[in-house]
Amino acid sequence: QQRAVIVGAGMAGVQTAVQLREQGWPGAVRLIGAEPHPPYDRPPLSKAVLLGKGDETEIPHFDIDFGALGIEVELGRAVTGLRTDDRLLETDAGPVRYDRLVLATGAEPVALPGSEGVPGVHLLRTLDDATRLRPVLAARGRIVVVGAGWIGAEFATAARERGCGVTVVEAAPRPLPGALPAEVTEPMRAWYEEAGAELRTGVAVASVERGAVVLSDGQRLPADAVVVGIGARPATGWLKDSGVELGPDGAVVADEGLRTSAPYVYAVGDCASFPSHRYGRRLLVHHWDNALQGPRTVAANLVTEGHADGEAERVAYDPVPYFWSEQFGRFVQFAGHHDAGDELVWRGTPDGAAWSVCWLREGRLAAVLAVGRPRDLAQGRKLVQQGTPVDKALVADPSVALKKA
Numbered sequence: 001q002q003r004a005v006i007v008g009a010g011m012a013g014v015q016t017a018v019q020l021r022e023q024g025w026p027g028a029v030r031l032i033g034a035e036p037h038p039p040y041d042r043p044p045l046s047k048a049v050l051l052g053k054g055d056e057t058e059i060p061h062f063d064i065d066f067g068a069l070g071i072e073v074e075l076g077r078a079v080t081g082l083r084t085d086d087r088l089l090e091t092d093a094g095p096v097r098y099d100r101l102v103l104a105t106g107a108e109p110v111a112l113p114g115s116e117g118v119p120g121v122h123l124l125r126t127l128d129d130a131t132r133l134r135p136v137l138a139a140r141g142r143i144v145v146v147g148a149g150w151i152g153a154e155f156a157t158a159a160r161e162r163g164c165g166v167t168v169v170e171a172a173p174r175p176l177p178g179a180l181p182a183e184v185t186e187p188m189r190a191w192y193e194e195a196g197a198e199l200r201t202g203v204a205v206a207s208v209e210r211g212a213v214v215l216s217d218g219q220r221l222p223a224d225a226v227v228v229g230i231g232a233r234p235a236t237g238w239l240k241d242s243g244v245e246l247g248p249d250g251a252v253v254a255d256e257g258l259r260t261s262a263p264y265v266y267a268v269g270d271c272a273s274f275p276s277h278r279y280g281r282r283l284l285v286h287h288w289d290n291a292l293q294g295p296r297t298v299a300a301n302l303v304t305e306g307h308a309d310g311e312a313e314r315v316a317y318d319p320v321p322y323f324w325s326e327q328f329g330r331f332v333q334f335a336g337h338h339d340a341g342d343e344l345v346w347r348g349t350p351d352g353a354a355w356s357v358c359w360l361r362e363g364r365l366a367a368v369l370a371v372g373r374p375r376d377l378a379q380g381r382k383l384v385q386q387g388t389p390v391d392k393a394l395v396a397d398p399s400v401a402l403k404k405a
């Protein structure tokens, strides 16, 4: 019996295992994960889980009967190396052979230099992180959040809801730097203020000590706890000497079929980048939908690999990236990909409760950001997917649905 082994039991790994069965993989499926907990979903960790009481019912475990699907799940086992010539994984509990391998090790949060090991400093990636943070919120102390990205904003939302004093420190001049243009994120400052969180932009953290954060301008912010949300990097350190190609961003370099540079080895989710035909560039996507959709392609190609007509059956992965965030009482959604040259069109005004922004390229919708307008997102996402021409005047009118010209 052929053995398909998946490393990483997060969304991408779990979905790959399920898709292998759905798409008729006849061999064994083994899912190996380093975390001790049964597989769970990550987005609730910066939302409901932080506010919950912490009993078992609140843990967002995936509702999947692995046994019934013939999927062997091994938890608390870390994979430490890969020998592609021998088709062998090294793990902290001995070697594991494979015939097909899927890398789905996700990402690791970036630590703030100099803050490692300082008591009271937290990251937020795993269920254990969220569990440690729950009593910190319940204590209603002063919390300094480093980074006004997606995680920082969601954490600040939960902490304010619990009644903590919250200061968010962001080195860039505005929230969500890198993700969205200034025109769009500038209005989001008001969200922090409204929620009673102080947002300090354009100032870096110089050092973190027990009970305080010292800023580059010399200010000292007292902090009962510090939560660092300054980004994540692919969890691929263990692949360094394996011969599997890694990009400068640390991601496994996958092709359009999510195959890696090594034979019989695939990669999917937060740990892998792939070439986007749609956008003419390589994408490294750190969002949930990518970990949900990518595994379909992996399973399709893995199942047909080696078939006589395998070449014809190959499936390419070319998604319209999608993500959402829940922050400061708002539902924020984004679909597509925009570049500096795209034309930005507002639907509504950012001081209103609900508004959207569209990016147009050559008369077509390239991306849409919707705040409290899920219908714009759903309709816009379809238009981006189909690449149909749109009428700019209609796009700018929030009272009419987003539709083709």
Ligand code: FAD
Binding pocket: 007, 008, 009, 010, 011, 012, 013, 032, 033, 034, 035, 042, 043, 044, 045, 046, 077, 078, 079, 080, 104, 105, 106, 107, 124, 125, 126, 151, 235, 238, 268, 269, 270, 271, 285, 286, 287, 288, 289, 291, 322, 323, 324, 325, 326
């Ligand atoms: P992961 O979920 O990181 O899973 C990888 C697993 O592999 C981990 O369990 C890890 O322990 C394991 N692993 C790593 N290395 C090894 C090894 N060497 N051996 C064995 N196992 C290993 N996205 C959105 O679109 N919307 C949201 O609102 C949203 N909220 C989020 C909130 C939080 C707090 C976080 C952390 C992420 C959020 N995301 C959100 C992003 C989304 O959760 C990720 O994109 C998604 O989890 C990626 O899935 P993955 O399976 O690729 O990686």
